[in-house]
Each structure stands twice: as C-alpha cells, then as structure tokens.
Amino acid sequence: MAASLSMALANLCFLLLLLSSSKAELSTNYYSKSCPSVFTTVKSIVQSAISKERQMGASLLRLHFHDCFVNGCDGSILLKDTLSFTGEQNAFPNRKSARGYNVVDDIKSAVEKECPGVVSCADILAIAARDSVVKLGGPSWNVKVGRKDARTASQAASNRDIPAPTFSLNNLSSSFRAQGLSTKDMVALSGSHSIGQAQCSKFRDHIYNDSNIDSSFANSRQLSCPRATGPGDKNLAPLDLQTPTVFNNNYYKNLINQRGLLHSDQELFNGGSTDSQVRSYSTNPSIFNADFAAAMIKMGNIRPLTGSNGEIRKNCKRVN
Ligand code: HEM
Structure with missing residues (x-):
C-alpha cells in the first residue's frame, strides 16, 4: 500500500515536472502583449548599426553564439568584469575579440524606454543575431523568446565550451x-x-x-x-x-x-x-x-532560463 502510494506520488511529481518544463518553453509570441514593439525596435537599431559598419552584423551574430555555448542562452556574456566579479568577456575566446556590446546596450536602452523591465538581454541577443543575418542578405526565421538573464557568468566555462580555431x-x-x-x-x-x-x-x-x-x-x-x-x-x-x-x-x-x-x-x-x-x-x-x-x-534553445529562474536585467552589463 505504502509502496503504491509512493509510486503514485512519484508519478504525480513526474507529471508536474513535465508540465512545468513544457510551460517553460520559449515561444515567438512571448512579448506580444507585454512588449509588442520589441521586434521593430531591435531591428531598427541593428539596421542602423550595420549601415554604419557592416562588420557589426557579424559581431552581433557571434555574441549570441558565445552566449548560448556557455551555460545556455542567458545573456551571461554581457556581464562586465568588476573588482569583485569575473565574467566571460575576458575569457580567451572573447578577450579583444568579441564585440558589439555597445550596440546591445543601445538596443536595451531603447527597449527599456518602451517596456521597462520586460525584455531580457538574452532575447535581445537572439533577435539581433537574426536581424543581422537578414540585413546582410541571409535567411530569416521566427525567433523564439522568453529567456531570462543569468545572475552569474563563468569565465572557466567560456574557456572550456567555446570551440577553438585549432580544433579538429x-x-x-x-x-x-x-x-x-x-x-x-x-x-x-x-x-x-x-x-x-x-x-x-x-x-x-x-x-x-x-x-x-x-x-x-x-x-x-x-x-x-x-x-x-x-x-x-x-x-x-x-x-x-x-x-x-x-x-x-x-x-x-x-x-x-x-x-x-x-x-x-x-x-x-x-x-x-x-x-x-x-x-x-x-x-x-x-x-x-x-x-x-x-x-x-x-542553438537559441540551449538551456534557457525561463519562468522564475533568472531575471530581466535592467542594464545588460550588470545583474540587478
Ligand atoms: C565551429 C566552431 C567555430 C570556431 C572554432 C569559431 C572560431 C572563430 C574565430 C577564431 C573567429 C575570429 C575571432 C577573432 O579573430 O577575433 C570567429 C569569428 C566569427 N565567428 Fe566563429 N567559430 C565557430 C563557429 C561559429 C558559429 C556557430 C557562429 C555563429 C552562429 C560563428 C560566428 C562567427 C562570426 C560571425 C565571426 C566574425 C565576427 C566579427 O567579425 O566580429 N562562429 N569564429
């Protein structure tokens, strides 16, 4: 009896887990009520940044990749080092190489003006990557959103998980x-x-x-x-x-x-x-x-923080 009860409880837990994880999926309409303008705002800033400097499209696409490969697409690459915090920007693959952080900051300020505290930095990276590819003549796709931003970053994981140009x-x-x-x-x-x-x-x-x-x-x-x-x-x-x-x-x-x-x-x-x-x-x-x-x-689906995990950073450079 006790065994079947605990079996039933285990099943229930499993079901709840399934439910909560399916709820936690990203979707294309996540901001359709809370920030309907987000896609047009990101696109216009990406387009003007690329008009000023074509390479910026490449740099923004790479930022999303380097974000996603290190503990998931959670905006961790955007956190700046401070005296008491070591993030990913000075990890070997990024140091003096990753660029485009200022454009992300410009996008974030514009989006914060329209919908304060709603859109994550991780989602901005995913949308900006798509808009960059499109602006430079590549294919389009529907970007899924709903990611939260990490409160941590890992230089060690960045060094370990981003592939190197010497790789076989x-x-x-x-x-x-x-x-x-x-x-x-x-x-x-x-x-x-x-x-x-x-x-x-x-x-x-x-x-x-x-x-x-x-x-x-x-x-x-x-x-x-x-x-x-x-x-x-x-x-x-x-x-x-x-x-x-x-x-x-x-x-x-x-x-x-x-x-x-x-x-x-x-x-x-x-x-x-x-x-x-x-x-x-x-x-x-x-x-x-x-x-x-x-x-x-x-790639954009790699281990996002969703639901009550993570936060919506006010400023992409630092945790709230
Ligand atoms: C397959 C393994 C990969 C390796 C080993 C690799 C390595 C590199 C390296 C060494 C650079 C030059 C960085 C510099 O000299 O400062 C670079 C640039 C770049 N990578 Fe990759 N990469 C890989 C995959 C990817 C993926 C999956 C993406 C995007 C989805 C990507 C996007 C880019 C872009 C757009 C640039 C040019 C960035 C710019 O001009 O600012 N790479 N990559």
Missing part, C-alpha cells in the same frame, strides 16, 4: 554535441563565417603550417599576417575572402577550394564525413539557408 573535426563535433547540437548543425552554423573578420593570431598556424590550404591563398594571407608573434597579431582578414559583408554560401565554395581561413574551417572539408554536406551547401544556397535557420533556432 572530432573536437568540433564533440563541442557541439555537448550543447545538444549535431555535426550537421555544426556544419550549417559554421556558414556564419560567410561574414566577419578574424585576427592573424587565430589563423597564423593554418596559413604557415597546414598543408591543406591553397598556396596562393596562403601567400596572400601571409602578406598581412607576419609569421612572428607581435604587433601584427591583430591584423584582420575576412573569413570569406570574396563577400565578407554578405551572408551567402561562398564560405563553402571557399572550403572546397582549400581557402578556409581558420584551421577549424578547413576541417569541415578535409576528406572526412562532412565533405558531402559542404559540397551540398556550396551548390544549394536554399538548402544551406533552411538548415542554417533551423540550426539557429536549435
């Missing part, structure tokens, strides 16, 4: 698998490197030491990326050499021609299991666009 195909796949994303998602999301820039320090080894690189491409990249560490470390090169400010499938065409800028880029087309997907995206922009949009939605 296996390393890349496991780093995405750890976030619940497949190798297929990884190859699709890497198409983000159709826009934006990388610093010499991140691709030096590839252009000097790897053999799976087109030699004239390597030579031309070496002209502005000296072999020795020094002031040239920060010199920039486009991740897609032809159209670095247009979101398209050129990235994959480059990989087929051994013109990937990062070691990790070229790993996706290096005689391994992902070659066929790269080939397919290089000739089918619509398949790439559809897979990219689907994978962005999946």
Whole structure:
C-alpha cells in the first residue's frame, strides 16, 4: 500500500515536472502583449548599426553564439568584469575579440524606454543575431523568446565550451554535441563565417603550417599576417575572402577550394564525413539557408532560463 502510494506520488511529481518544463518553453509570441514593439525596435537599431559598419552584423551574430555555448542562452556574456566579479568577456575566446556590446546596450536602452523591465538581454541577443543575418542578405526565421538573464557568468566555462580555431573535426563535433547540437548543425552554423573578420593570431598556424590550404591563398594571407608573434597579431582578414559583408554560401565554395581561413574551417572539408554536406551547401544556397535557420533556432534553445529562474536585467552589463 505504502509502496503504491509512493509510486503514485512519484508519478504525480513526474507529471508536474513535465508540465512545468513544457510551460517553460520559449515561444515567438512571448512579448506580444507585454512588449509588442520589441521586434521593430531591435531591428531598427541593428539596421542602423550595420549601415554604419557592416562588420557589426557579424559581431552581433557571434555574441549570441558565445552566449548560448556557455551555460545556455542567458545573456551571461554581457556581464562586465568588476573588482569583485569575473565574467566571460575576458575569457580567451572573447578577450579583444568579441564585440558589439555597445550596440546591445543601445538596443536595451531603447527597449527599456518602451517596456521597462520586460525584455531580457538574452532575447535581445537572439533577435539581433537574426536581424543581422537578414540585413546582410541571409535567411530569416521566427525567433523564439522568453529567456531570462543569468545572475552569474563563468569565465572557466567560456574557456572550456567555446570551440577553438585549432580544433579538429572530432573536437568540433564533440563541442557541439555537448550543447545538444549535431555535426550537421555544426556544419550549417559554421556558414556564419560567410561574414566577419578574424585576427592573424587565430589563423597564423593554418596559413604557415597546414598543408591543406591553397598556396596562393596562403601567400596572400601571409602578406598581412607576419609569421612572428607581435604587433601584427591583430591584423584582420575576412573569413570569406570574396563577400565578407554578405551572408551567402561562398564560405563553402571557399572550403572546397582549400581557402578556409581558420584551421577549424578547413576541417569541415578535409576528406572526412562532412565533405558531402559542404559540397551540398556550396551548390544549394536554399538548402544551406533552411538548415542554417533551423540550426539557429536549435542553438537559441540551449538551456534557457525561463519562468522564475533568472531575471530581466535592467542594464545588460550588470545583474540587478
Ligand atoms: C565551429 C566552431 C567555430 C570556431 C572554432 C569559431 C572560431 C572563430 C574565430 C577564431 C573567429 C575570429 C575571432 C577573432 O579573430 O577575433 C570567429 C569569428 C566569427 N565567428 Fe566563429 N567559430 C565557430 C563557429 C561559429 C558559429 C556557430 C557562429 C555563429 C552562429 C560563428 C560566428 C562567427 C562570426 C560571425 C565571426 C566574425 C565576427 C566579427 O567579425 O566580429 N562562429 N569564429
């Protein structure tokens, strides 16, 4: 009797848990009553920031990625270090590299004016990433919202969980698998490197030491990326050499021609299991666009804080 009662109780708990977790899902209409203007406000600020500087679209897209891969899409990357707080902005993948924080602050101020205390910084990152891709000519998708902001951040998790440009195909796949994303998602999301820039320090080894690189491409990249560490470390090169400010499938065409800028880029087309997907995206922009949009939605779903977890930060730079 006692056993069946505890069985029934356990079942009830399980049901309640299921109910509460299904309630906690993100949705596209989360702000339709509380802040109906949020999507137009974010879009207009993203568009004007990109009109001023095309690279900003790439930078905003990357911020969302670096947010989601570290303890979920919870706005943790936006928390600034203070004397008593160490966040993610100075973690190795972000330090002197991640950018766009000011645009996020501008968006947040505008949204706070319209709907104070309603829209999370984590959601702003997700919407801004989509609007950036669209503004630069890429696909659109419906952004799910309803994330809360974290009260913590983790430099250690950032160093551990964001994939590095030195990674092999296996390393890349496991780093995405750890976030619940497949190798297929990884190859699709890497198409983000159709826009934006990388610093010499991140691709030096590839252009000097790897053999799976087109030699004239390597030579031309070496002209502005000296072999020795020094002031040239920060010199920039486009991740897609032809159209670095247009979101398209050129990235994959480059990989087929051994013109990937990062070691990790070229790993996706290096005689391994992902070659066929790269080939397919290089000739089918619509398949790439559809897979990219689907994978962005999946990435945006990584362990969000919802319901009573987390907070709506007033200022994205610090906890309330
Ligand atoms: C597959 C593993 C990935 C690795 C190893 C990687 C690595 C890098 C590195 C090293 C840079 C250059 C940073 C610098 O030099 O300052 C970069 C730039 C960038 N990454 Fe990735 N990335 C990966 C996946 C992604 C994903 C999934 C996204 C987006 C969903 C993304 C979006 C970007 C963008 C847009 C830029 C250019 C940023 C700018 O110009 O400001 N990356 N990435």
